[in-house]
Amino acid sequence: MNITDKSAIRxxxxxxxxxxxxxxxxxxxxLNEDGFYRPxxxxSKCTDCGLCKRVCYKFDNEIKITTQGALDTMETYAAQSLSDDLLTHVTSGGVADALAKELIRQGYTCIGVNYNDEHHRAEHTIVTTEQETDVFRGSKYIQSYSFDAFKMLVKTARTTKYAVFGxxxxxxxxxxxxSFRKLRDNCILVDLFCHGCPSMHIWNKYEKQIKEDVQQKKFDEVQFRSKVRDWxxxxxxxxxxxxxxxxVSKPSRDEFYSLFFCDHALNDSCSDCLLRSTMEYTDIRLGDFWGKRYVNDRKGVSAVAISSEKGSRLFIAVANQFKTERRTMAEVKLGQSYGKTYPTRWKLRKEILLVIADETRPLSDAVDLFYKNAGLGMKVKRLLNTINWYLPFDLKRLLKRLR
Ligand SMILES: Cc1cc2nc3c(=O)[nH]c(=O)nc-3n(C[C@H](O)[C@H](O)[C@H](O)COP(=O)(O)OP(=O)(O)OC[C@H]3O[C@@H](n4cnc5c(N)ncnc54)[C@H](O)[C@@H]3O)c2cc1C
Structure with missing residues (x-):
């Protein structure tokens, strides 16, 4: 039986x-009709070998969840790059970039995500030099096309030491x-704290809209989360x-992020994803260090949670490029989706995805549909976000601290 087996539990x-x-x-x-990558x-070619099911989350009834005890003692840091220049190009504190370059120096082949303007998508890409890792900088808040890079990894994992980011x-x-091929010890895996991934149709429509507005056919650089205002x-x-x-987008008209954060246009598996809530499969997890402690920082602070010896040694190798402070996973988790599920109204989600997929309708129709159906709390939050944008930095931060 293959990946289409109806016994899937997720x-x-x-x-x-x-x-x-x-x-x-x-x-x-x-991409399926809703804009999510699907197999x-x-x-006629399938031999029923079952390998596709063995690596698949949908069929795994033994997902390992990290215990509270392990989380309580997990080596966790706040880190900010000492390079101001780097901080303008990365999403948080720049740890992913330093790790990728260090891993290349240690002889690994790196797989990370770049943005391909020609294909209008994010793609997992294989690189072997420090300079080439520059394309991984910055989060692309869309699903990555990983098929080709993962196929190469599968083909060459016996002879190549891979470091994979995702x-x-x-x-x-x-x-x-x-693990199935008994090659896990050769490789190092770095993942990200994750909110979820939205339909590719949102980005494709949004990107088309911007290209029309600015009358350009090609973008040389896209920063999905610019620090032009602050981190x-x-x-x-x-x-x-x-x-x-x-x-440069403005919150009052940013349909991409309105739909990203409404949680009703994310992938089907995102609402109750178990993988964002376990550290069992990764060596290091990176994210933003949200919360009150670094609320006054404008440049970006990374949260670094380390879940293996190998991860620990790797972080030590780059730590001198950062201002670091030892913190706890409990503090990091406060600002993350780790351990949380999103209440989703599935009928509304389907309606929103239909509007997004309809080429004749603008993205704003999907945003309006969501807010028409949203509770008062959500509407107030949207208004506050818009007001917040126009406030001076210090006042904005003071209000955040008081919250
Ligand atoms: C879809 C998505 C959701 C996220 N949700 C959260 C969240 O809820 N909380 C949080 O704290 N952080 C989240 N992050 C992670 C955060 O945005 C930063 O990527 C992380 O803090 C690392 O930042 P950095 O400054 O160290 O390096 P950066 O230079 O910003 O590193 C980017 C790294 O992310 C990888 N990457 C970029 N785009 C993708 C992609 N589409 N898919 C997979 N890997 C990608 C690159 O290969 C690179 O290694 C999310 C990232 C993505 C892509």
Whole structure:
């Protein structure tokens, strides 16, 4: 039986590992009608070997969840790069970039995510030099097309030391494959604290809209979360064309982030994802150090949670490039989706996804549909976010501290 087996106990995460491990090329990966990557099986090529199911979250009834005791003692840091220049290019405190470069120096081949403007998508990409890791900088808040890179990893993992960066669902799948082949010890896996991944149709529509607005066919750089205002002002997409900022979004009209945070246009598996709430498959998890402690910081502070000896040694190797402070996982978790599920109104979600997929309708229709159906709390939050944007930094931070 293959990945289409009806005995699945969960939804697909879009990690694409099922297709990568298939030795018969029976699984193709495409966007489904809602804009999420899904496997499509050519039954005439399938030999029922079952490998696709072995690496899949949908069929795993033994997901390992990290115990409270292990979380309580987990080596956890706040870290900020000493390079101000680097901090303008990365999303948080720049730890991912330093780790990737260190791993290349240690002889690993790195797999991380870059943005491909020609294909209008984020892609897992394989690199072997420090300079090439620059394309991984900055979070691309969309699903990554990982099929080709993971296929290469599957093919060459016996002879190549890989370091893989990705969301918890990617890292889980890579861990499953490597553990199954008894190759996990050769590799190092780094994942991210994760809110979830929205439909690709949102980004594709949004990107098309911006290109029309700024009358450009090509973007040289896209920062999905620009620090043009400061680190904490989340709702900002910035686009650079020929060295000039061509577009900076404003919260009052940022449909991409409105839909990202409404939680009703995320992948089917995101609402109750177990993988964002366990540290069992990764060596290091990175995120933003949200919460009151660094609320006055404008440049970005990373949260670094370390879950293996290998992860610990790796972080020690780059620690001198950072201002670091020892913290607790309990404090980091306060600002994260770790351990949480999102209440989803599935009928409303389907309606929103239909509007998003409809080429004749603007994204604002989907945002309006969500807020028309949202409770008062959500509407007030939206208003406060818009007001917040126009407040001076110090006042904004003071209000955050008081919350
Ligand atoms: C979809 C998504 C949701 C996230 N949700 C949260 C959250 O809820 N809380 C939180 O604290 N942090 C979240 N993050 C992580 C956060 O945005 C930063 O990536 C992280 O703090 C590392 O930042 P940095 O400054 O160390 O490095 P950066 O240079 O910003 O590192 C980016 C790293 O992320 C990888 N990456 C970029 N885009 C993707 C992608 N689409 N899929 C997989 N890997 C990618 C790159 O390969 C690189 O290693 C999320 C990231 C993504 C992509």
């Amino acid at each position: 939804e697909c995460t879009s990690c694409q590992m099922c297709g990568a491990v298939c030795a018969h090329g029976a699984i193709e990966v495409r 499509y099986v050519d039954e 969301l918890p669902c990617h890292i889980y799948a890579v861990d499953r494959f490597l 904490g002002s989340f709702y900002v997409v910035e686009v650079v064309v020929e060295g000039v900022k061509a577009f």
